[in-house]
Amino acid sequence: MTTKMKGAQILVECLKREGVDVVFGIPGGANLPTFDALYKSDIRVILTVHEQGAAHMADGYARATGKVGVCVATSGPGATNLVTGIANAYMDSIPIVALTGQVRTSVIGNDAFQEADTVGVTRPVTKHSYLVKDVRDMARAVREAFYIARTGRPGPVLIDLPVDSTVNETEFVYPEQVNIRGYRVQAAPPIQTAQVQAAAEAIKRSTKPVIYVGAGVIHSGAAAELMQLARTLRAPVTTSLLGLGSFPETDPLSLGMLGMHGFEYTNLAVAECDVLIGIGARFDDRVTGKPDEFAKKAKKIHIDVDPSSINKTVVVDYPIVGDVKDVLCLLLSMVKPLDTDAWLKRLQTMKEQAPLTYREKDRILPQYIIQQVSEATKGNAIIATGVGQHQMWTAQYYQFNRPRTLVTSGGLGTMGFGLPAAIGAQFGCPKDTVWDIDGDGSFMMTAQELATAAKHRLPVKVAIMNNQFHGMVRQWQDQFYEGRYASSELNPVNFVKLAEAYGCVGIRVERKADVRPAIEQAQSVKDRPTVIDFLVEQKEDCWPMIAPGKPHFQMLGTYEMLSKDGGVAQRRRATPDEESKLSLG
Amino acid sequence: MNEKHTISCLVENHFGVLARISGLISARGFNIDSLTVSATEDPTVSRMTIVVDADAVKLEQVKNQLNRLIDVIEVQELKEGQFLDRELLLARVQVNSKGRGAVEELLKRFGGRIADANDHWVAVEATGGTKQLDQLIEQLRPYGITKLVRTGRVALEK
Numbered sequence: 001m002t003t004k005m006k007g008a009q010i011l012v013e014c015l016k017r018e019g020v021d022v023v024f025g026i027p028g029g030a031n032l033p034t035f036d037a038l039y040k041s042d043i044r045v046i047l048t049v050h051e052q053g054a055a056h057m058a059d060g061y062a063r064a065t066g067k068v069g070v071c072v073a074t075s076g077p078g079a080t081n082l083v084t085g086i087a088n089a090y091m092d093s094i095p096i097v098a099l100t101g102q103v104r105t106s107v108i109g110n111d112a113f114q115e116a117d118t119v120g121v122t123r124p125v126t127k128h129s130y131l132v133k134d135v136r137d138m139a140r141a142v143r144e145a146f147y148i149a150r151t152g153r154p155g156p157v158l159i160d161l162p163v164d165s166t167v168n169e170t171e172f173v174y175p176e177q178v179n180i181r182g183y184r185v186q187a188a189p190p191i192q193t194a195q196v197q198a199a200a201e202a203i204k205r206s207t208k209p210v211i212y213v214g215a216g217v218i219h220s221g222a223a224a225e226l227m228q229l230a231r232t233l234r235a236p237v238t239t240s241l242l243g244l245g246s247f248p249e250t251d252p253l254s255l256g257m258l259g260m261h262g263f264e265y266t267n268l269a270v271a272e273c274d275v276l277i278g279i280g281a282r283f284d285d286r287v288t289g290k291p292d293e294f295a296k297k298a299k300k301i302h303i304d305v306d307p308s309s310i311n312k313t314v315v316v317d318y319p320i321v322g323d324v325k326d327v328l329c330l331l332l333s334m335v336k337p338l339d340t341d342a343w344l345k346r347l348q349t350m351k352e353q354a355p356l357t358y359r360e361k362d363r364i365l366p367q368y369i370i371q372q373v374s375e376a377t378k379g380n381a382i383i384a385t386g387v388g389q390h391q392m393w394t395a396q397y398y399q400f401n402r403p404r405t406l407v408t409s410g411g412l413g414t415m416g417f418g419l420p421a422a423i424g425a426q427f428g429c430p431k432d433t434v435w436d437i438d439g440d441g442s443f444m445m446t447a448q449e450l451a452t453a454a455k456h457r458l459p460v461k462v463a464i465m466n467n468q469f470h471g472m473v474r475q476w477q478d479q480f481y482e483g484r485y486a487s488s489e490l491n492p493v494n495f496v497k498l499a500e501a502y503g504c505v506g507i508r509v510e511r512k513a514d515v516r517p518a519i520e521q522a523q524s525v526k527d528r529p530t531v532i533d534f535l536v537e538q539k540e541d542c543w544p545m546i547a548p549g550k551p552h553f554q555m556l557g558t559y560e561m562l563s564k565d566g567g568v569a570q571r572r573r574a575t576p577d578e579e580s581k582l583s584l585g
Numbered sequence: 586m587n588e589k590h591t592i593s594c595l596v597e598n599h600f601g602v603l604a605r606i607s608g609l610i611s612a613r614g615f616n617i618d619s620l621t622v623s624a625t626e627d628p629t630v631s632r633m634t635i636v637v638d639a640d641a642v643k644l645e646q647v648k649n650q651l652n653r654l655i656d657v658i659e660v661q662e663l664k665e666g667q668f669l670d671r672e673l674l675l676a677r678v679q680v681n682s683k684g685r686g687a688v689e690e691l692l693k694r695f696g697g698r699i700a701d702a703n704d705h706w707v708a709v710e711a712t713g714g715t716k717q718l719d720q721l722i723e724q725l726r727p728y729g730i731t732k733l734v735r736t737g738r739v740a741l742e743k
Contacts, residue, residue, distance in 0.1 A: 123605060124612050128655040131601070148655060182597060182658040308649035311642060 007135040008037035008166040011099070014142035015043060017174060020070050022046060022061070022427050023099075024054040028074025029114060030101030033166040035072070046427065046456065049448040051078050053420040055085020056446070058096045060424030062089075063407045064382050064432075066221075068149050069094070069424060074101040076114030079160075080121060084414060086156045087125035091411025092242060093219065095154035097145050098122075102162040105133050118160045127155030135168040140175050147178045151185045153306040154219055191322040191330060199277075199301045199318040200334035206275035208343045209235040210295075212258065212287075215242035215410075216280015216304060216324045218403045223247070225328035226279065232332065234340045236347055238266050240281050242410040245400040250379070255347070259287040261392040264544045265350040267552040270295050278302040280324040283314040284411065285548075293551035303327045356396055363537040364512050366390055366465040369519075370397040373435060373463060376519045381433040382407060384422035386442025387415045389471040389542045394437045416445030419462060423449060426458045433523065436462045441470040441490055450502040453529040461522040462499075462531045467538045468492050475541050479556070499531035508533045589618060589715075590637045590644050591670065591740050594651060595659040598624070598631040602656045606633065609654065615639065615647050619672075619737025630658065634739050636715075663740050670740040674718045675700070676709045679729035688728060695721045706731065 011034060022044040027035040038045050048054040051073040058069030073082050079100040089096045103112040119129045128148050130141040145157040203209065217226050223246050230237050230253050237247045238255040247254055255266040270276065276298040281287070288294040291314050300316040303324055310319040320327055358367045370393050379399040384407040385391040391408055400406050407425050409417040422436035443464050453460050473488040499506030505525050509518045509532060522530040544555045596602050603622055610617055618636040625632045637647055651660045680688055681704055688707060692698055697711030711721055715738060722733070
């Protein structure tokens with residue numbers, strides 16, 4: 001006969017069977033049984049400073065490793081503090097499981113101490129959720145939660161655990177099989193071969209193809225198939241922000257990132273292409289600009305595991321639902337090399353005529369710092385970021401070469417993501433060098449997690465682009481609000497002292513000549529976090545830029561494209577007058 | 586172009602499922618005319634009939650988004666002419682005993698009946714398709730409708 005076990009023990013047993021080696025969280029009244037069971041197990045429990053940090057750590061861990069990240073919080077405020085992190089994972093399809101404490105089932109709905117309707121609050125930002133009211137449902141709920149989180153289009157799943165479901169006892173029977181009748185990943189309709197064939201035919205007729213890649217390629221583990229497709233077709237590859245790393249940016253076929261702050265030549269390539277092959281991307285508004293104008297001349301193919309992503313913002317000609325890797329394997333068997341010589345040559349010319357560049361100024365420029373980090377790490381580090389200008393500059397100036405090396409908040413745009421996500425990534429990948437490239441505004445939102453990193457002597461490196469502004473907000477205020485800096489100026493903070501207060505190494509850099517040595521110094525610190533406080537140019541703008549809702553051929557920034565008849569393009573610098581005409585309104 | 590579409594969903598019959606579906610509908614900004622939930626022959630499963638006002642692209646989105654929910658087992662669009670649909674209407678009409686005959690005549694044509702009555706009003710009951718009930722309401726209106734309630738459409742595949 002099987003011995004009876006407490007719900008919390010069953011939970012921990014199930015976590016072990018899912019391969020969970022680390023969880024991030026904070027204990028409290030309602031989840032003490034869970035923490036007690038974790039304490040007795042060999043699962044590593046990382047106490048964070050704030051629950052938002054725990055959720056972002058689980059997220060960063062999942063992005064860097066491809067495994068499911070786990071965060072734990074108590075009821076009420078513990079759970080609501082997780083919400084931003086859960087929403088962040090939901091928008092970017094990141095597999096995490098959130099375990100929340102809940103008041104006893106007998107008092108649910110009574111406004112008990114530290115009670116919140118956690119399942120209700122998180123319903124719109126989770127892939128699914130469970131309220132385990134009976135200990136006998138524990139094992140099944142945990143098993144299903146992990147299965148749902150990591151399969152199909154991944155996403156966060158929450159398990160709300162009333163105290164009694166964790167302390168009551170039952171026999172532990174591990175459900176070997178998962179059978180959810182409303183969720184059948186394996187039994188999903190087979191890939192529509194005819195539809196792939198039709199797409200292959202469209203590709204065969206193309207002379208100006210562009211492959212547009214999102215994070216789906218990374219989730220599906222299809223980077224090799226993507227490379228093979230690009231090589232076979234001799235087609236250039238552009239990625240969304242979250243797709244960075246799926247295709248090496250050192251490859252001649254790489255066009256880097258497209259969209260609002262994408263490269264000018266990349267956006268023009270998309271505007272001119274005759275076939276656009278969208279793979280595991282969701283045509284986000286930051287990518288498409290004005291949806292009606294997006295790749296207007298192209299036949300559009302869209303491969304995605306989630307049918308609801310297809311035709312959501314941009315209507316496509318060849319929708320293909322299926323796992324990206326499976327579809328690419330099939331497509332590869334149907335396509336032949338294309339004659340794209342003229343097209344690649346034209347793109348090369350465009351690239352040379354309008355390279356990504358910046359003008360030197362008196363103080364250090366963030367773009368330069370990020371280039372130096374890229375060189376010093378040979379594009380091989382794991383890079384987490386906050387959200388804002390520094391994030392876009394990281395996307396532009398860091399050369400990403402392998403999947404799962406960019407850990408950034410794409411869909412939700414969560415400031416404060418960088419440091420905790422870097423910590424989670426470092427726990428998941430202890431041998432990798434992990435940097436958090438951050439802004440002062442973004443960093444300060446979760447800076448307290450330095451305590452977590454210092455406690456575990458993590459060698460995370462933080463590079464703060466300290467401009468004493470919410471820089472992207474300031475840039476928009478200059479561009480669209482006549483320079484009225486409404487609440488975008490920040491108080492100067494001495495981040496060296498802050499770092500030292502937490503037991504980290506702090507370095508201040510004010511001169512360009514000191515940038516690289518500081519980066520090298522940080523790389524040599526192996527036993528604790530390092531924070532570099534880079535005092536950068538305060539009002540540097542992030543260019544190029546497509547104003548919100550504008551088409552790709554109307555970019556703001558340093559260059560303007562002038563098309564002549566016959567498709568011959570010439571470039572010159574836009575005058576300030578022309579730039580202002582292109583702005584909103 | 587927007588049109589009315591009838592979607593029939595099989596969903597898990599447990600706690601919180603209606604909240605998930607209504608939450609999804611409002612979060613995604615879909616316009617719905619009616620939503621009914623009821624038991625089926627299988628006690629673990631409920632059927633929802635949702636009437637959506639949407640164009641073809643939006644309709645596809647509604648179906649896909651519903652399908653994403655783990656608790657939704659099956660989503661089926663019922664095409665015009667391929668299903669039976671009914672709804673129930675109850676209305677209070679201001680007629681005294683003298684005027685009642687005319688209302689009774691009208692109801693007879695629509696297959697309805699008087700469910701309750703007193704000196705001041707009659708309670709009218711009718712079942713039928715949406716358009717049929719719309720017509721009935723138009724014809725009852727001159728008598729003075731003071732209260733009206735409809736169940737929303739339930740539908741069964743032919």
